[in-house]
Amino acid sequence: MAYTPVRSIVGKGLLFCSLLTLAALGGPPPATGIEPPSTPKADQLMSQTKPKIQQELRSKGFALGEPIFVRIFKLPGILELWMDKGRGFELFKSYRVCNYSGFLGPKINEGDWQSPEGFYSVSAEQMNPKSSYHLAFDVGYPNEFDMSKNRTGSLIMVHGDCQSVGCFAMTDGRIEEIYLLAHEALKNGQERFGVHIFPFPLTPLNLKKFAASPWIKFWQALEPGYTAFEQSKQVPEVSVHNGEYVVETPSHKLAMQHTFEQGR
Template identity: 45%
Template sequence: MLRKFCSVLILLWVVFGLAACGGFLPKSSSNRHNQPLQGTVVSALKAMGSSPGAAMMVRIFKQEQVLEVWKRTSAGQFKLFKTYEICAFSGDLGPKIKEGDRQSPEGFYTITPGLMNPKSNYYLAFNTGFPNKFDRVHGRTGSQLMVHGDCSSRGCYAMTDHGIAEIYALARESFKGGNSSFQLQIFPFKMTPTNLAKQSTSPHLAFWKDIKEGYDLFELDKNPPVWDVCERQYVFNASGNGVLNPMGACPPVTRSAALVAKELADERALAASLAAAERKTVEEAALKERSAAVNGAVNGAVTNLFGGLGNLFGGGEQVTAVMSGKPAPVPQARLNR
């Protein structure tokens, strides 16, 4: 009986461990997913020219450990509404690759009402939608990758309970306002040339440059770009209405002059940052070599100095001790001659 009970416990641990942050334990008496937005939140939305029912977008930055909620305003563009601190995320910078690696995903995801989890064991949650079209074409695996409360992560993005309650309510009201989804953008860090230069040796650099275009488009237009996948890479604002073959050829895409100019400027800045880093490395190596040479010269001079003093006071010549330290032999009786 004990063995059977232990087997069940192990099975449950494996299921919940591999399922990342799923936590679908029922909370039938809880109505936390229906908590109304606080009056201060509604007033802040109104002050920025938005409303609870307006479209929203979410951005996550791992390195900075922040989650941003953006809302569409009456002017038609999105404006940053609020920044929330991420309490915890697991893994390192870089995308999730396979089930059980405890990495948190990166990329572009579409969150629909069906991905909202009002009965999460982690207070409240919404599923990131991993693996998406890009992840699947690259053979990436994983399940139940969430943004949730409870400040504990196994491949998810954990918020405080208060934070996820507000984010969940904002998403709920956006859906009620007639929006069928909201976009979730997840980046390793703010996609600046300086940050990319610091990660120039990362095996994920090509992937990060791929998703950087979507980051740049939003920075320029303040509207979430339409994303899709073709030729095993992200493509933005392309024709195809989300039905592109992820392995097939990409259609022609018209790129704005502003985007082209920004990318050229960023590439130049990245090249300059890398060159500066290389110069710094060379200078540090030269300084280290000079320091070693100086230290060697000083040590040699000191050795010669004290060696000379030793010669002056008779210490420069090897002297054999008169006394060996061995016991003296017992003297023999004198012979009478």
């Protein structure tokens, strides 16, 4: 696949994402199993979106309320929404990201106009039906890894209105669908859904293509999480040990269990 420079995707310019209407977050809050917040406006938007999305879900064998998983690729500027029917995640739909800012690489500092990269998750409290940018959810930056690197910033959203600095902005129609699917999954019992953000698909070919980047070691550290999902279609458990990501694949878990049982 040929990739265009990231600046050509930004296109519509760099504007601030919504900060004033949202409470500051110090990393992703703990999941509590509560129903996501809503407003009359959000309820109306979801009600209007529901018939169309339910028809599309049925045509592909999915159902509203099933667990979801989100992957974002800065290049080629795509948000993937995956759903789990009970046999592993399957791709429901790919949405074009309308606008985001910065270059390839992680977010480092507050105000650097950079979108993050890494492994994040969203619980009910991170859903924001009151966003000044139509509808939004906070991806959970900074996570434990970011904080271990003293990276600063907050309120990094996936939202509507196609305007952003540091956020991932969708058109209003696209965020209405994504928000509805996320809201219903959380309402139906999913405690939190993963949001994995990559610079591009972390294939060996692409990593070789960008080998001269100053961020290549960081991307190589993200690659096990990308590959684990590609191979298993299960969202891997990602933890942080000594300031580095550790990806627990099903085979890794099995090996650890076997070692534990042998030592009993």
